[in-house]
Amino acid sequence: MKKKMLYFILLPLLLLLAYKFLYSERRHFNLPPGPPSRPFVGHLHLMQPPIHRLLQRYSDKYGPIFSLRFGSRRVVVISSSSLAQESFTGQNDIVLSSRPLQLTAKYVAYNHTTVGTAPYGDHWRNLRRICSNEILSTKRLTNFLHIRKDEIRRMLTRISRDTHSDDGSSFTHIELEPLLSDLTFNNIVRMVTGKRYYGDDVHNEEEAELFKKLVYDIAVYSGANHSADYLPVLKLFGNKFEEEVKAIGKSMDEILQRLLDDCRRDKDGNTMVTHLLSLQQQEPEYYSDVTIKGLMMAMMLAGTETSAVTLEWAMTNLLRYPEVLEKARSEIDEKIGKDRLIDEPDIAVLPYLQNVVSETFRLFPVAPLLIPRTPTEDMKIGGYDVPRDTIVLVNAWAIHRDTELWDEPERFNPDRYDNGCGSEYYTYKLMPFGNGRRICPGAGLGRRIVTLALGSLIQCFDWETVKGEEIDMSESAGLGMRKMDPLRAMCRPRPIMTKLLIYKHFLFSKKHRFNLPPGPPSRPFVGHLHLMKPPIHRLLQRYSNKHGPIFSLRFGSRRVVVITSPSLAQESFTGENDSDSDDGSRFTHIELEPLLSDLTFNNIIRMVTGKRYYGDDVNNKEEAERFKKLVYDIAMYSGANHSADYLPVLKLFGNKFEKEVKALGKSMDDILQRLLDECRREENGNTMVNHLLSLQQQEPEYYTDVIIKGLMMSMMLAGTETSAVTLEWAMTNLLKHPEVLEKARSEIDEKIGKDRMIDEPDVAMLPYLQNIVSETFRLFPVAPFLIPRKTTEDMKIGGYDVPRDTIVLVNAWAIQRDPEFWDEPERFNPDRFSNGCGSEYYAYKLMPFGNGRRICPGAALGRRIVTLALGSLIQCFDWETVKGEEIDMTESPGLGMRKMDPLRAMCRPRPIMGKLQI
Ligand code: HEM
Numbered sequence: 001m002k003k004k005m006l007y008f009i010l011l012p013l014l015l016l017l018a019y020k021f022l023y024s025e026r027r028h029f030n031l032p033p034g035p036p037s038r039p040f041v042g043h044l045h046l047m048q049p050p051i052h053r054l055l056q057r058y059s060d061k062y063g064p065i066f067s068l069r070f071g072s073r074r075v076v077v078i079s080s081s082s083l084a085q086e087s088f089t090g091q092n093d094i095v096l097s098s099r100p101l102q103l104t105a106k107y108v109a110y111n112h113t114t115v116g117t118a119p120y121g122d123h124w125r126n127l128r129r130i131c132s133n134e135i136l137s138t139k140r141l142t143n144f145l146h147i148r149k150d151e152i153r154r155m156l157t158r159i160s161r162d163t164h165s166d167d168g169s170s171f172t173h174i175e176l177e178p179l180l181s182d183l184t185f186n187n188i189v190r191m192v193t194g195k196r197y198y199g200d201d202v203h204n205e206e207e208a209e210l211f212k213k214l215v216y217d218i219a220v221y222s223g224a225n226h227s228a229d230y231l232p233v234l235k236l237f238g239n240k241f242e243e244e245v246k247a248i249g250k251s252m253d254e255i256l257q258r259l260l261d262d263c264r265r266d267k268d269g270n271t272m273v274t275h276l277l278s279l280q281q282q283e284p285e286y287y288s289d290v291t292i293k294g295l296m297m298a299m300m301l302a303g304t305e306t307s308a309v310t311l312e313w314a315m316t317n318l319l320r321y322p323e324v325l326e327k328a329r330s331e332i333d334e335k336i337g338k339d340r341l342i343d344e345p346d347i348a349v350l351p352y353l354q355n356v357v358s359e360t361f362r363l364f365p366v367a368p369l370l371i372p373r374t375p376t377e378d379m380k381i382g383g384y385d386v387p388r389d390t391i392v393l394v395n396a397w398a399i400h401r402d403t404e405l406w407d408e409p410e411r412f413n414p415d416r417y418d419n420g421c422g423s424e425y426y427t428y429k430l431m432p433f434g435n436g437r438r439i440c441p442g443a444g445l446g447r448r449i450v451t452l453a454l455g456s457l458i459q460c461f462d463w464e465t466v467k468g469e470e471i472d473m474s475e476s477a478g479l480g481m482r483k484m485d486p487l488r489a490m491c492r493p494r495p496i497m498t499k500l501l502i503y504k505h506f507l508f509s510k511k512h513r514f515n516l517p518p519g520p521p522s523r524p525f526v527g528h529l530h531l532m533k534p535p536i537h538r539l540l541q542r543y544s545n546k547h548g549p550i551f552s553l554r555f556g557s558r559r560v561v562v563i564t565s566p567s568l569a570q571e572s573f574t575g576e577n578d579s580d581s582d583d584g585s586r587f588t589h590i591e592l593e594p595l596l597s598d599l600t601f602n603n604i605i606r607m608v609t610g611k612r613y614y615g616d617d618v619n620n621k622e623e624a625e626r627f628k629k630l631v632y633d634i635a636m637y638s639g640a641n642h643s644a645d646y647l648p649v650l651k652l653f654g655n656k657f658e659k660e661v662k663a664l665g666k667s668m669d670d671i672l673q674r675l676l677d678e679c680r681r682e683e684n685g686n687t688m689v690n691h692l693l694s695l696q697q698q699e700p701e702y703y704t705d706v707i708i709k710g711l712m713m714s715m716m717l718a719g720t721e722t723s724a725v726t727l728e729w730a731m732t733n734l735l736k737h738p739e740v741l742e743k744a745r746s747e748i749d750e751k752i753g754k755d756r757m758i759d760e761p762d763v764a765m766l767p768y769l770q771n772i773v774s775e776t777f778r779l780f781p782v783a784p785f786l787i788p789r790k791t792t793e794d795m796k797i798g799g800y801d802v803p804r805d806t807i808v809l810v811n812a813w814a815i816q817r818d819p820e821f822w823d824e825p826e827r828f829n830p831d832r833f834s835n836g837c838g839s840e841y842y843a844y845k846l847m848p849f850g851n852g853r854r855i856c857p858g859a860a861l862g863r864r865i866v867t868l869a870l871g872s873l874i875q876c877f878d879w880e881t882v883k884g885e886e887i888d889m890t891e892s893p894g895l896g897m898r899k900m901d902p903l904r905a906m907c908r909p910r911p912i913m914g915k916l917q918i
Contacts, residue, residue: 029378029385029387030383030384030385031067031074031384031385031387032062032063032065032066032067032076032382032384032386033062033063033066033067034058034062034066034067034068035058035061035062035066035068037068037069040071041071042068042069042070042071042072043068043069043070043075044069044070044071047070049475049476050368050475050481051369052368052369052395052397052398052481053397055077055079055369055393055395055398056079056395056397056398056401058077059077059079059080059395059398064078064079064080064082064083064382065077065078065079065080065083065381065382065384067390070391073100073389073390073391074387074389074390074391075390075391075392075393076381076384076386076390076391076392076393077392077393077394077395078381078382078392078393078394078395079394079395079398079399079402080399080402081399081402081405081428081429082428083381083382084394084399084428084431084435085427085428086381086382087381087392087394087435087436088428088435088436089436092379092381093436093437094120094437095375095376095377095379096373096374096375096379096392096436097120097373097376097436097437097438098119098120098373098374098375098376099112099116099117099118099119099371099372099373099374099438100372100373100374100389100391102117102222102372103221103241103242103245104218104221104222104245104248104249105117105222106245107242107245107246107248107249108218108245108248108249108252108297109294109297110290110293110294113290113291113294114127114294114295114297114298115127115128115130115131115294115295115298115441116298116301116302116371119376120376120437126286127291127294127295128441130276130295131295131298131441132441134275134276134279135272135275135276135295135299136441136442136444136445138444140272140275141444141445141448143270144191145344147187147190147191148187148344148448148449148452149343149344151183151186151187151190152183152452152453152456153341154183154186155179155180155182155183155453155456156341156456156457156460156497158179159174159179159457159460159461159491159493160460160493160497162174163461163491163492163493170492171462171464171490171491171492172490172491172492173466173488173489173490173491173518174488174489174490174491175486175487175488175521175522176312176315176486176487176488176489177308177312177483177486177487178486180308180311180312180315180453181212181304181305181308183308183311183449183453184303184304184305184306184307184308184311184449184453185197185208185211185212185304185308187304187307187449188299188300188303188304189211189300189304190271191271191272191299192259192271192272192273192296192299192300193259193262193263193271193272193273193296194263194266194269194270194271194273194274195259195262197211207255207258210251210255211255211300214248214251214252214255215300215301215304215305216305217248218248218252218301219305219480221241221244221245221248252297253293256293256296256297257289257293259273259296260273260289260292260293260296263277264277272295272296272299273292273296276292276295277292280292299442302440302442303442303445303446305366305480305482306366306367306442306446306480307446307449307450309364309366309480309481309482309483310357310360310361310364310366310432310446310450311450311453311454312482312483312486312487313360313363313364313483314356314357314360314450314454315454315457315463315487315489316471316473316483316487317356317359317360317363317412318356318458318463319463319464319465319471319487319489320412320465320471321412324356324412324414325458325463327352327414328352328353328356328414328455328458329458329459331350331351331352331353332350332353332455332458332459333459335349335350336350336459338494338495338496338499339496339499341456341459341460341496342452342455342456342459343452344448344452346455347448347451347452347455350451350455351418352414353451353454353455353458354451355414355415355416355417355418356414356454357447357450357451357454358414358417358430359412359413359414359416359417360450361430361432362400362406362430362432363400363401363410363412364481365396365397365400365431365432365481366432366480366481367396367432367434367480367481368395368396368397368481369393369394369395369396369397370393370394370396370431370434370435371434371438372391372392372393373391373392373394373438374388374389374390374391374392375387375388375389375390375392376388394431394434394435396431396432396434397481399429399431400429400430400432405429406429433446459494459496460493460494460496460497461491461492461493461494461497462491462492462493462494463489463490463491464489464490464491465489465490466488466489466490467490469488471487472484472485485521486521486522488521515799515800515801516552516559516800516801516802516803517547517548517550517551517552517561517797517798517800517802518547518548518551518552519543519547519551519552519553519554520543520546520547520551520553522553522554527553527554527555528553528554528555528560532555535784535891535892535897536784536785537784537785537811537813537814537897538813540562540564540785540809540811540814541564541811541813541814541817543562544562544564544811544814549563549564549565549567549568549798550562550563550564550565550568550797550798550800551564552806555807559803559805559806559807560806560807560808560809561797561800561802561806561807561808561809562785562808562809562810562811563797563808563809563810563811564810564811564814564815564818565815565818566815566818566821566844566845567844568797568798569810569812569815569844569847569851570843570844571797571798591902591903591904592728592731592902592903592904592905593724593728593899593902593903594902596724596727596728596731596869597628597720597721597724597728599724599727599869600719600720600721600722600723600724600727600865600869601624601627601628601720601724603719603723603865604715604716604719604720604723605627605716605720606687607687607688607715608675608687608688608689608712608715608716609675609678609679609687609688609689609712610679610682610685610686610687610689610690611675611678623671623674626667626671627671627716630664630667630668630671631716631717631720631721632721633664634664634668634717668713669709672709672712672713673705673709675689675712676689676705676708676709676712679693680693688711688712688715689708689712692708692711693708696708715858718856718858719858719861719862721782721898722782722783722862723862723865723866723869725780725782725897725898725899726773726776726777726780726782726848726862726866727866727869727870728898728899728902728903729776729779729780729899730772730773730776730866730870731870731873731879731903731905732887732889732899732903733772733775733776733779733828734772734874734879735879735880735881735887735903735905736828736881736887737828740772740828740830741874741879743768744768744769744772744830744871744874745874745875747766747767747768747769748766748769748871748874748875749875751765751766752875754910754911754912755912757872757875757876757912758868758871758872758875759868760864760868762871763864763867763868763871766867766871767834768830769867769870769871769874770833770867771830771831771832771833771834772830772870773863773866773867773870774830774833774846775828775829775830775832775833776866777846777848778816778822778846778848779816779817779826779828780897781812781813781816781847781848781897782848782897782898783812783848783850783897784811784812784813784897785809785810785811785812785813786809786810786812786847786850786851787850787854788807788808788809789807789808789809789810789854790805790806790807790808791803791804791805791806791808792804810847810850810851812847812848812850813897815845815847816845816846816847816848821845822845849862875910875912876909876910876912876913877907877908877909877910877913878907878908878909878910879905879906879907880905880906880907881905881906882904882905882906883906885904887903888900888901
């Protein structure tokens with residue numbers, strides 16, 4: 001009670017204090033207006049990407065300068081050219097030349113000491129001087145022109161190789177984003193370190209992929225809306241975000257240190273780093289390793305994605321505006337001709353091309369909000385107070401679309417720059433590189449790369465949109481405004497390509513010319529991995545409806561080809577219970593799944609080791625349960641979409657998945673070794689293992705313990721779940737189709753009678769039972785994609801190239817439901833197999849056990865177990881569904897297609913059970 005009273009007194013007091021505090025700040029500062037905010041978070045909860053669009057809507061409502069709160073930080077947003085000019089001139093420019101402290105800058109950028117992140121002051125001024133005099137000076141840029149030219153030629157060659165057709169007249173489908181990104185990454189990384197990271201003929205693929213992923217992550221983690229940066233209180237909770245940023249910083253530093261050490265060894269190199277190392281020798285205190293790594297990082301972070309993304313948007317617009325493409329091409333053909341490739345000095349005579357680039361920068365600025373600034377002291381903008389430490393965002397994206405500055409701002413119109421106004425006219429209207437003292441020092445280089453690469457693409461190829469496809473114009477979240485859906489296009493080499501004869505050996509060397517199967521659009525870095533949500537076989541079936549019976553995907557860096565037709569599969573695989581009720585007429589509710597699974601597990605494990613693991617009268621219950629769990633886990637972890645298997649780069653992060661799999665392997669080996677040792681002690685046992693042990697005595701080098709354990713595991717993994725799951729699906733279908741159950745029972749009662757139990761040799765005279773099993777295998781293959789294969793050399797399937805080391809998935813699930821081969825494929829109809837066609841007819845249409853040389857060696861055993869068990873269940877019991885319950889048919893994820901919801905049923909013993917007295 002007393003406590004409550006206290007609250008009543010304290011609360012108004014607190015509110016009063018808070019009001020006074022806020023009121024005094026308001027009175028003291030004349031802050032820009034802004035939308036209503038929430039306690040604690042301020043406006044953070046509203047910051048859904050794309051943020052530049054949201055902030056443009058606020059500026060329409062609150063004016064060209066307004067304020068927000070991101071947690072405890074005040075934010076001021078500027079959205080007009082005149083206020084940008086006011087901010088970036090005179091004393092204001094100096095005051096506004098600092099950057100706010102951000103977690104990424106702390107942990108990735110050496111505690112805010114790099115040129116892009118350092119606060120305004122002597123250290124930053126020095127770094128800028130080094131950038132403009134030692135790294136990005138016109139002289140040094142010209143020095144590296146050969147790299148830009150070489151990388152552009154290599155890109156053109158790659159496109160040529162991918163699009164080369166014999167008659168030279170047809171268009172080919174290509175993915176542009178990876179090519180553009182490789183170009184700009186190589187360009188900067190080569191200038192900085194002398195290394196080629198991407199494409200053919202590269203240095204260290206794993207490190208290269210990791211680097212690209214880190215650049216991607218840093219852009220995402222530096223987005224303007226990361227709570228942890230603005231709600232310092234979150235840190236008290238052991239913030240995950242902060243941990244992740246730290247890990248990114250550590251990985252990045254490792255790469256940079258490695259690159260730096262490599263350059264140190266290679267003293268004669270002509271790279272930025274070797275130049276900085278020579279300066280280190282003169283001024284070792286100033287040019288420390290951290291300073292050099294900071295400069296490397298600034299170049300490599302700020303110079304790579306930015307240019308690639310701009311190029312992608314530029315090409316997107318050329319595809320959307322064919323008349324612009326045409327005009328740019330005419331200009332190039334006229335000024336450069338058709339015999340030589342456009343070169344950097346030519347850019348000066350190609351004003352329209354330059355205008356295309358400017359128009360791209362206007363509508364698609366890579367940094368739509370520039371990079372945040374913060375005033376080092378209180379300042380005034382537009383008559384309002386902007387207190388020190390406020391985060392200042394300039395919405396360049398909104399300024400670039402301001403109707404007061406631009407006619408029809410949404411239109412991509414390069415001609416608008418043909419107005420005789422000089423570049424100065426645009427200083428505060430068009431600012432893709434920022435403004436003021438902290439304007440991008442790489443603007444010259446960025447523009448050069450983009451313009452030269454774009455000109456080359458226009459000069460060397462014809463371009464068209466992919467037929468029937470609208471180009472998706474959505475923008476990604478994060479600091480850089482990427483295109484969400486990577487650009488694809490149809491492309492055809494122009495005659496000049498053959499004249500150029502660049503890298504001809506390379507272009508026409510057969511090894512590199514692949515006509516890969518088509519496929520859905522992919523994302524940078526991850527490829528299609530992010531799309532792989534289970535059940536994957538259904539997803540892949542939808543893809544095959546769209547892209548054809550053979551299509552390709554990328555799981556990270558691994559190419560995957562999926563086959564979904566019997567003829568292509570043929571092409572790939574040829575050439576080279578406790579139901580005791582007192583009243584026999586009552587149905588009892590039972591759970592079938594555990595019984596079926598005990599049956600098949602015991603069956604195999606007894607064969608292999610002589611032990612009964614499950615049910616009554618068992619050996620070692622704990623071990624048995626552990627074994628079952630391991631089998632389950634191994635199937636889950638072997639699913640086709642586990643990132644760690646396909647993105648080798650993830651392993652560098654001390655991958656959790658890999659650790660877990662290792663632990664699984666160890667537990668499994670412990671069990672196998674124990675079972676093996678027990679069999680060894682029991683010399684007279686009649687088990688598979690005893691037999692293998694006797695072979696071991698004859699050929700000890702060949703039949704090692706590891707080989708025997710491997711065989712045990714293969715049998716025990718492949719032979720247990722598979723049969724249990726098939727049995728469960730078979731029973732599920734009998735429950736759903738009582739007429740099928742009835743027909744199967746009549747067959748058994750007629751052929752076997754009601755006095756003895758069905759036995760294995762009987763199966764031969766029970767064709768309908770066999771058909772039920774086939775139909776179950778058809779609709780519910782336990783391994784819907786079989787088990788992934790890998791090609792050991794380049795091969796051709798369906799006219800397409802499948803390069804070596806590609807993962808090949810055969811979607812048996814989809815083939816077995818293909819309406820071309822099966823009438824009413826979704827219907828469970830065992831009679832479809834009584835058509836007189838022999839088993840050969842089905843070889844490539846029905847393949848629950850796989851196909852080719854690696855077909856399941858346990859197929860016959862599996863079929864026997866399933867058919868005999870199913871026959872026995874039909875013969876001995878009546879079956880019904882649980883009243884009022886729909887049977888859930890959902891499939892589980894993982895390599896084996898289990899039934900998600902374990903099967904339950906109502907069950908009643910038939911009279912035969914009494915006679916059998918088993
Ligand atoms: C299309 C290409 C590029 C675009 C659109 C771009 C854009 C930008 C923008 C908007 C800023 C922030 C400027 C501000 O705060 O006002 C910036 C800063 C920066 N950029 Fe670029 N950039 C590009 C290419 C490059 C290249 C090629 C390099 C170097 C190799 C580079 C290095 C930097 C650095 C070091 C900064 C930080 C400057 C500082 O804080 O003092 N950029 N860039």
